[in-house]
Amino acid sequence: MSEALLVLEDGRTFRGEPYGAVGRCVGEAVFSTGMTGYQETLTDPSYHRQVVVQTAPHIGNTGVNDEDGESSRIWVSGYVVRDPSPRPSSWRSRRSLGDELAAQGVVAIAGVDTRALTRHLRERGAMRAGVFSGPDAALPVPQLLDVVRSAPQMAGSALAEEVSTERPYLVEALGDRRFTVAAIDLGIKSMTPQRMAERGMAVHVLPASSTLDDVLAVSPDGVFFSNGPGDPATADDQVALLHEVLDRRIPFFGICFGNQLLGRALGFGTYKLGYGHRGINQPVMDRTTGKVEVTAHNHGFAVQAPLDGEVSTPFGRARVSHVCLNDDVVEGLECLDVPAFSVQYHPEAAAGPHDAGYLFDRFADLMTDARDGKDA
Structure with missing residues (x-):
């Protein structure tokens, strides 16, 4: 043989x-x-x-x-x-x-x-x-x-644009359209816009190289940054775009790579984990509710942020909202003065578990609150 x-x-x-x-x-x-x-x-x-x-x-x-x-x-x-x-x-x-x-x-x-x-x-x-x-x-x-x-190291590698869509496409809402979302594809999984569509979100999936003008062209109620490969320290263009989104107070939700980029936008550093989190059995505590979720992970980098207390950032106060119970790695961030949050793990988790599916509802609530604030 x-x-x-x-x-x-x-x-x-x-x-x-x-x-x-x-x-x-x-x-x-x-x-x-x-x-x-x-x-x-x-x-x-x-x-x-x-x-x-x-x-x-x-x-x-x-x-x-x-x-x-x-x-x-x-x-x-x-x-x-x-x-x-x-x-x-x-x-x-x-x-x-x-x-x-x-x-x-x-x-x-x-x-x-x-x-x-x-x-x-x-x-x-x-x-x-x-x-x-x-x-x-x-x-x-x-x-x-x-x-x-002789192969390149993962640290320092910019890979998101290698896996991103070349041209925009639309995933229409299932049932009545309640919101429009601009999703920056940094390596997006197909189940992510599907989970949003199930909640009445029409999702415009945009290339990783998109500018603020590209985002605003779809008149979004919210902006989403997806998961993706590579070192978040290389994603300067996407961090700059996120700065503009936060400046305009457009509701933001990020998953995985998107969480790391929100961390960078808030002024936190990122670092490479020893061997990463990859699997569908990782325990995470949601500090907002005190509940422990069993979650799906795939990340080799993480955000370096204080685990306790509120931190002043260029966009107001922020805090760590989720933490991994295995090793205290930051698993989520929440802004308190602008409408933005993110998680390091995968609430779309097509293979399961589905403990974290509520995060898409939280994104919908954020967009509803922003819309109500404009109408007030």
């Missing part, structure tokens, strides 16, 4: 079998703890230029369907699994996961001790990696290690 090789930038290697496409790929090795939702993970643009390790041992059980993708393609650079299902078993399945990976040219490796690999990444941190199969797997490891170490 042919062999595949996973090479980490610190020199550790894992041998396995080719899965998906045959060839080579490089990216940042990260692990995701979700036991379901692998199709949503693969098609999430936030995983652009990452080699995703699934900690759940059995992957591919339900195959791939035509409904659950979060975008039109697979975005991961490479994929690492332990025990792929030899055949899918679901009435919704249209093809196997291995066939889908191969069809989209995604190089993957199976038969890896993903428990040992995950423990290594937890101890050493996320790092660059390469998956090599076919003739490449027979090359000397030092040569493959040079390939891995």
Whole structure:
């Protein structure tokens, strides 16, 4: 049987079998703890230029369907699994996961001790990696290690515009239109405008390079910044746009990358986590209600802000509204003097859980309050 090789930038290697496409790929090795939702993970643009390790041992059980993708393609650079299902078993399945990976040219490796690999990444941190199969797997490891170490680091990478839509499009409200939202696509998942549409929001999805004039052209009741890949410290143009949105007191909601950019706009720093949060079982406390939510995460960067008390910012007072109960990472921000808030995790969470779906209602309430204030 042919062999595949996973090479980490610190020199550790894992041998396995080719899965998906045959060839080579490089990216940042990260692990995701979700036991379901692998199709949503693969098609999430936030995983652009990452080699995703699934900690759940059995992957591919339900195959791939035509409904659950979060975008039109697979975005991961490479994929690492332990025990792929030899055949899918679901009435919704249209093809196997291995066939889908191969069809989209995604190089993957199976038969890896993903428990040992995950423990290594937890101890050493996320790092660059390469998956090599076919003739490449027979090359000397030092040569493959040079390939891995020549790949760009995630820190300092500007990737949002690489995954953003090239032209605007509209997701119409379901039922009566109550609001119009300008959504800046930094790597948006398809379920996000769907969740807004369910609440009567018509969503104009705009490219990451959009200007204030582009935003105002759709006469929005609110502005949304999506999730996305890369280092938030590189997104100066989007932060400048957000400054203008906040100056005009247009209601704002941000998710994931959008949370990090709100943090930057308020004057906070951002930093890279050791190995990030990726999975669908992360406990977060909403400090507004005191409730604990089980949430979906995919982020390798976070906002550096004081966890307690109110902080003065260029846009008035702000505070940390949500915090991760595993490690006290900032998971949400709330402005007290302008209509803006954000969360680091994913309330749209197509694969679940759905504990945080109320945040879209909170956005609707923010736009209602702003409209009522204008009418008063």
